[in-house]
Amino acid sequence: MIENKYVPNINIFSDLSSSMPIEGFSKKNFTANNLNETEGTSFKDVLSGLVSNLNDEIEKPDQLFNEQLMGNSDVDIHDVMTAVAKAEIGITLATQVTSKVVTAYNTVMNISI
Numbered sequence: 001m002i003e004n005k006y007v008p009n010i011n012i013f014s015d016l017s018s019s020m021p022i023e024g025f026s027k028k029n030f031t032a033n034n035l036n037e038t039e040g041t042s043f044k045d046v047l048s049g050l051v052s053n054l055n056d057e058i059e060k061p062d063q064l065f066n067e068q069l070m071g072n073s074d075v076d077i078h079d080v081m082t083a084v085a086k087a088e089i090g091i092t093l094a095t096q097v098t099s100k101v102v103t104a105y106n107t108v109m110n111i112s113i
Contacts, residue, residue, distance in 0.1 A: 057083075057090045 061083040067075045 054090050058087045061087055
């Protein structure tokens with residue numbers, strides 16, 4: 001088999017087996033008795049984690065570009081461009097989600113009781 005130093009030779013299905021349950025998913029999570037219980041992770045924590053991850057994705061192209069300019073041979077210009085594209089997609093997604101949340105909030109606030 002030909003090895004490419006830029007594309008890793010990974011078989012993503014090698015670690016999966018039918019006997020292993022998917023972590024976090026079980027029938028107990030979807031029962032009616034479990035709907036009123038909190039799982040320990042708040043919406044605020046999830047949202048702040050997503051914002052933190054988005055911030056890291058936005059900063060990554062700058063870091064890679066600086067490493068490329070300093071002559072780091074491990075960083076290719078293609079890595080920089082891929083990081084830029086990922087950051088752009090993340091910003092677009094965050095903007096669309098924010099817009100949908102604001103629209104949903106305005107819809108709920110306009111409901112008359």
